[in-house]
Amino acid sequence: MGKYSTNGRDWRLGALAIVCTLIIWQFIATVIIRYPFILPAPTDVFSAFISLIQKGDIFIDLGTSLVHFAIGLGLALIVGIPLGIIIGWNRRIEALADPVIELLRPIPPLAWIPFAIIWFGLTSFSAGFIIFIGAVFPIIINTYSGFRGVPRVFVEAGKMLGCTKDRDLVRYIAFPAALPSVAAGIRIATGVGWMCLVAAELFGVSNFGLGQKLWFYYSLHQMDSVVVYMILLGLIGLAFDMIFRYYVDKKFLKWRTGEVA
């Protein structure tokens, strides 16, 4: 390994950039602005972080948000992947479903908040629904374009080798062939869903949650705590992406190495 990470870049440069950003931030906050409400300094944020840890609520917030997120993403997977497969496999269903999806897709997930409250009340499921709306479309669309793009020769080779039933062709040929596209869709959905989280928690579905607490500390004008939650949201979003890049790609898509992708 040494000083170079897997992508061939010197990680020390990245670390240096983060340290420099912190120093400049600290300088601007404490020397130029000198008003923590407008811009809390890194040191303020750090001490807020310590006291939040000591209070312990931050862990409940994290857990609550992960539950909301899991409901949303889980539903998006359960609905999106089968739907994408059916639409991608059958031309007639594609012709039926495509216009509906194209009409629903551009509606911003947050515009569904009123109906989320009416349908599911102020529950975790309501927050999950908003995340679901954000996450489901990238999954549907990537799954079905992945299925569309399965080379005909793979399907025909499968048929020649005795894989002739539609169900088997989907399972053994089309799904593995489409998997890179499906995985890309899930990765996009994870990002979009996580971005919907703050808004999904702001209308009071629970007393805990990273997004909920962000608004709560804003109303108390404790901006250093707000920054703690912002950083936490960013880091967890990054962690999801890392899981995809380093685990899913290496584990399930290692056959693509050497291919020009």
Add this chain to the structure above:
Amino acid sequence: MGDLVITDLHQSFPRDDGSRLVVLDNLSLTVKDKEFVCILGASGCGKTTLLRMIAGLDHAESGSIVLDGEAITGPNPKVGMVFQEYSLFPWRTVIDNIAFGLEMRGIPKEERYRVAEEYLELVNLSQFRDSFPSELSGGMRQRVAVARALALDPVVLLMDEPFGALDAQTRNKLQIELLEIWEKTKKTVIFITHSVDEAVFLSDRIVVLTPRPGRICQVTEIQLPRPRDRTSPAFAEIRREVLDLINQHCSIQ
């Protein structure tokens, strides 16, 4: 036993102006058991259409294809196919590609790996057992594709310009290997090519098709003993005859 009998095969496709383009016109051909037949013709003469019908991937408008006394109506375990383009499943390792057909047949893991390993050895790629297709050269991929088709022990092996994308040296090497495999397994082979050299080197009989509509123009038996020497006068003589057929007698009138 094992004969492939093609009778009065006819196929046409609709054209934009409403008329129909006749691709195959009442084509009849009998391929004997364990025979190596090359089908030769200019591009667009319906060679691939013919092969796809024998494979059961396309259906003819009229006529019949009977293998071993049984009409072919769809993909059939008695017929194996090696495609022109790379058709290995890139998400499966070499051994899992070869074992795919056996897996579809519900053969237990140990048994199907044992069989697959035999065929892997037959194409001399045992050291690539656990590689992914993306790690193999074009020639190796086609050898695995041959092993994959043979693993189901078909009666007929169909090959649609399998070496078309390869460089001349690899191509010559694979032709020699294919003949060795054919000697060992004794399958009926129907091999499509537009290389006269390849056809003369490989086959017992060369079937030359005319382009549009595809008809059998001439069938040439090749009596030269194998292994054949591409540079011998006898080889050159047959090659010239076949080339003349394609360029003059069997070209578009």
